Amino acid sequence: MEKLSLCVLFGGCSSEYEVSLMSVTSILNNLDREKYDIYMVGITRDGRWLLYEGEISNIRPDRWNDRRYVTPAILSPDRADHGLLVLREGGVQRIRLDVIFPVLHGKNGEDGTVQGLFELCGVPYVGCGVLASAVCMDKDVAYSVLTQRGIPSARSICVREEELTHPEMVARKLREAALSYPVFVKPANAGSSVGISKVHGEGELLPALQLALREDGRGKAIVQEFLDGIEVECAVLGNGDPVASADVGEIEPLRELYDYEGKYCDDTTALHIPARLPPAKAQEVREIAVRAFRAMNCQGLARVDFFVLHKDGRVVLNELNTLPGFTDISMYPKLFCHGGMGYGELLDRLIELALGR
Structure with a gap:
């Protein structure tokens, strides 16, 4: 049986970068090499895409991004390429892909952004589509x-960044939603419990919202009932x-x-x-x-x-x-x-x- 050409993506511009390194190590150690030709592509914290050709054991401790093991590479949005463009010193190497397995958590990984790129590429990919993501x-x-x-689902209100200049409005929104302390404050767009606070009283609310908004990066925080x-x-x-x-x-x-x-x-x-x-x-x-x-x-x-x-x-x-x-x-x-x-x-x-x- 002919092997499938599989690109495994990891890392990413996300607060969950380290989680991705842990996840992808487990996945790579359990993929069947008899079924798949595997291309490992790491995305650095600052957004560089690199084909990684080193040992799996280097990924989890974040030692993969060493110039001895990596070559710049991108997913081509041109469907004629249907895969990776590897920017080697001698020229561009084209690698046709059968499927992409994104092991990317949080923003820029499971929020529809990279899924949109996969759709442009025309390459099948593991997981939810753009809208659901x-x-x-x-x-x-x-x-x-x-x-x-x-x-x-949990009762909640959304607080936007500009509303922090009027804390009395935020307090009123909580009362109108019948949310009483304690409450949880979360980024609207983040995972792995990053930026989440349990707030026991009004004096803790503003710092918790500021933390959540920093992690969210898109100007929205959630105040959710304590369950x-x-x-x-x-x-x-x-x-x-x-x-x-x-x-x-x-x-x-x-x-x-x-x-x-x-x-x-x-x-x-x-x-x-x-x-x-x-x-x-x-x-x-x-x-x-x-x-x-x-x-x-x-x-x-x-x-x-x-x-x-x-x-x-x-x-x-x-x-x-x-x-x-x-x-x-x-x-x-x-x-x-x-x-x-x-x-x-x-x-x-x-x-x-x-x-x-």
């Missing part, structure tokens, strides 16, 4: 769509007929906020698969996850995050992640692997779904 990334827009589709419940996640896989993972996973933060460090850097979070939920409640989570996936027109994959409230057992959607982490400890691959699908098999399925579109 952009809508899911912007929590303000995502909550509006989910509410319209009858999917229960007292069990934090659970469900993985969804598919195109027109998506399926949820057989089990739901539970996040148990061992400190107040499940933040970036808790996800990737320390041992302050416990994961439970399956989640400690009654079977009927876990099934409800799975069903809503698939409904949300379809409502947002997702394709390929998404991780859908929820709270199951202690008070009344309601299932409330927190957010959808269209390119979730694939690190050694990430919930998305762990959920499918726990259900019996091997890591490499999951990657093969994602590539098949990209080609099937």
Whole structure:
């Protein structure tokens, strides 16, 4: 069988650059070399695209960007090229690609920007399209769509950067939305819990909004109700007929906020698969996850995050992640692997779904 020409993209201009390096290391170590000719393309923090031809082990510690191993390369938007242009000293090398696997998290990776480039290139790619990626990334827009589709999501308001000059207006918006402290303040456009604060009173609100807006970079922050419940996640896989993972996973933060460090850097979070939920409640989570996936027109994959409230057992959607982490400890691959699908098999399925579109 002829190998597929596969470009794996990693790094990126994002606060989640380091997460991408962890994710792509796991993915590259589990791709079948008998099935794929793999081209590794890294994007530096300042946006340079480089074909990387060194060892996988150099990527996670961020030693890949060494001129001995890299050559400038770009994805050509000209569909006649259908792939990479490698700018070697002797001239331009053209590499025709069958599929692209973007392992890019956060801004410029899962927000529709790079997906638009893939569409121009005419090369199939893993994951959601332009619209679904952009809508899911912007929590303000995502909550509006989910509410319209009858999917229960967290109550929130959007605060724009220019409104910080009138803090009394922000306070009034909170009162009108019946949001009482504590609340969570988040960037509208960021992932991995970067820039998130739990705010206990009005005196903490302005610094939290300033932090969120710095991370957002697009002038929008979200003030969201505090949801007292069990934090659970469900993985969804598919195109027109998506399926949820057989089990739901539970996040148990061992400190107040499940933040970036808790996800990737320390041992302050416990994961439970399956989640400690009654079977009927876990099934409800799975069903809503698939409904949300379809409502947002997702394709390929998404991780859908929820709270199951202690008070009344309601299932409330927190957010959808269209390119979730694939690190050694990430919930998305762990959920499918726990259900019996091997890591490499999951990657093969994602590539098949990209080609099937």
